[in-house]
Amino acid sequence: MAAIVRLDDLDDPRLRDYVDLRDVQLRLRLESERGLFLAEGEKVVRRAVESGHRPRSFLMSPRWLDGLADILDASDAPCFVLDDAAIERLTGFHVHRGALAALERPDLPTPEQVLADARRVVVIEDLADHTNVGxxxxxxxALGFDAVLLSPRCADPLYRRAIKVSMGSVFWLPYARVEDWYGAPDLLRAAGYTTYAMTLADDSVPIDQVDHDVERLAVVVGSEGHGLTARWEQGADHRITIPMAADIDSLNVASSVAVACWELRARS
Amino acid sequence: MAAIVRLDDLDDPRLRDYVDLRDVQLRLRLESERGLFLAEGEKVVRRAVESGHRPRSFLMSPRWLDGLADILDASDAPCFVLDDAAIERLTGFHVHRGALAALERPDLPTPEQVLADARRVVVIEDLADHTNVGxxxxxxxALGFDAVLLSPRCADPLYRRAIKVSMGSVFWLPYARVEDWYGAPDLLRAAGYTTYAMTLADDSVPIDQVDHDVERLAVVVGSEGHGLTARWEQGADHRITIPMAADIDSLNVASSVAVACWELRARS
Structure with a gap:
């Protein structure tokens, strides 16, 4: 059962995992070094814990204690209690639904493990925006794909903003980071996947005209600005595109992936 | 040709259209009362003007004057020049790509006019989030639908955040607001549209199993939280759904609309 610890000194070292949540660069470094990630809001804290992540501590204002009582009862991590104004000073912003938790960053499976257990995956290359990743x-x-693979420079799915936008799906959807990114096309091929790179290249195939009756399938997307690297433009089995109305900027990358997952879903 | 007016007094009444851009409630009221909207960033300012909207004034720091010279040359509206720090104090935030314009809010066409000129429309009910509307x-x-209809309580497409997320498509994609929302199903029917309401109701039809070989088609979506009102749940010709993987929160509303527009696109 979590010890309830009322604090009033914002310099208390036990609060150091919660400082300056609006400073993205600081947080990315700090969370990576300390091996933690942050869950924000009653529902997200609950989902993080219920999906098996191990809390280091909780931080909330008094009025959230009751709603999360079952979560706190089941944990050995301490729960720090501050009033809302103090939490806002500590974290640097107004915390949505006033509860936070710092949790152990999980060990990710290897790409090989993720690919072995899946049939439909999305591969994300160098997407820097946490909102888009989430x-x-x-x-x-939602559309029944099984897993995600990330390039080394792709944004962190366990960053606070990505967690929130993902509606907590980053907690349970299997994903892995591919360190040898140059070898990624071969890695997928060796695991039995047919790869479909989403591109705006002139000779790409409209997504509704490509054969996708394959056992294992990977949709590969790049950043909104630069698109895929030459390695993937040249290394994928298929290059596909969503036909756009004339003179239109492309779809948002998350909407593009939604359309692709829908169109290329397993139909058996 | 726009007069270039260097200012240093932030209380100058000529700057009053640009105050407190982070205060959403204030801005919504102010922009509505004054009949204006704001474009932010060099590219957005350019698109707003080039799509035929009439500028009242421009506001930028000196280094954006060259890049927008052709736009300024073609306009009679004054261009106020402040340094970046002063613009930030005036507007309350760091302006993305340091140029702004205040433009006349256009007269919208009637719903009847919009429907007469279109074949595929999206109807949005009570979506309060500007990001989602954009x-x-x-x-x-992008997916080749022709127009949008909005309910009275739907967020303003010409609010700064919506414009940005829409990539400027709010400037040229026809849209109208339907004042008599109760009458909206009949309005669409009278204009020859078959309506497809997106819903999570148990008896809705999976979107890939509904007949959509119709001349004129409307996709109707509600807010993420509450879904559609009973009027639309009962009044649409078809109730459709995107099948979701078990136990998953639904797709984001913009991604849902992307999938629906894709699946229900005109194929002739």
């Missing part, structure tokens, strides 16, 4: 996880999960 | 416009435009 939105892609949400779409992938 | 994202829907972007998807609708």
């Amino acid at each position: 939105a892609i996880f949400r779409s992938v999960a | 994202a829907i416009f972007r998807s609708v435009a």
Whole structure:
């Protein structure tokens, strides 16, 4: 059962995992070094814990204690209690639904493990925007794809903003980071996947005209600005596109992935 | 040709259209009362003007004057020049790509006019989130739908955040607001449209199993929280759903609309 610890000193070292939540660069470094991630809001804290992540501590204002009582009862991590104004000073912003938790960053499976257990995956290359990464996880999960692979420079799915936009699907949807990104096309091929790179290249095939009756399938997307690297433009089995109305900027990357997951879904 | 007016007094009444851009409630009231909307960023300012909207004034720091010279040359509206720090104090935030314009809010066409000129429309009911409204416009435009209808309580497509997320498609994609919302199903029917309400109701038809070989088609979506009102749940010709993987929260509303526009696109 979590010890309830009322604090009033914002410099208390036990609160150091919660400082300056609006400073993205600081947080990315700090969370990575300390091996933690942050869950924000009663529902997200609950989902993080219920999906098996191990809390280091909780931080909330008094009025959230009752709603999360079952979660706190089942945990050995301490629960720090501050009033809402103090939490806002500590974290640097107004915390949505006033509860936070710092949790152990999980060990990720290897790409090989993820690919072995899946049939439909999305591969994300160098997407720097946490909102887009979270939105892609949400779409992938909702549309019945099984897993996600990330390039080394792709944004962190366990960053607070990505978690929120993903509706917590980053907690349970399997994903892995591929360290040898140059070898990624071969890695997928060796695991039995047919790869479909989403591109705006002139000779790409409209997504509704490509054969996708395959056992294992990977949709590969790049960043909104630069698109896929040459390695993937040249290394994928198929290059596909969503036909756009004339003179239109492309779809948002998360919407593109939603359309692709829908069109290329397993139909058996 | 726009007069270039260097200012240093932030209380100058000529700057009053640009105050407190982070205060959403204030801005919504102020922009509505004054009949204006705001474009932010060099590219957005350019698109707003080039799509035929009439500028009242421009506001930028000196380094944006060259890039927008052709736009300024073609306009009679004054261009106020402040340094970046002063613009930030005036507007309350760091302006993305340091140029702004205040433009006349256009007279919208009537719903009847919009429906007469279109074949595929999206109807949005009570969606309060500007990001989602902008994202829907972007998807609708990219996927070749022709127009959007809005309920009275739907968020303003010409609010700064919606414009940005829409990639400027709100400037040229036809849309109208339906004042008599109760009458909206009949309005669409009278204009020859078959309506497809997106719903999570148990008896809705999976979107890939509904007949959509119709001349004129409307996709109707509600808010993420509450879904559609009973009027639309009962009044639409078809109730459709995107089948979701078990136990998953639904797709984001903009991604749902992207999938629906894709699946229900005109195929002739």
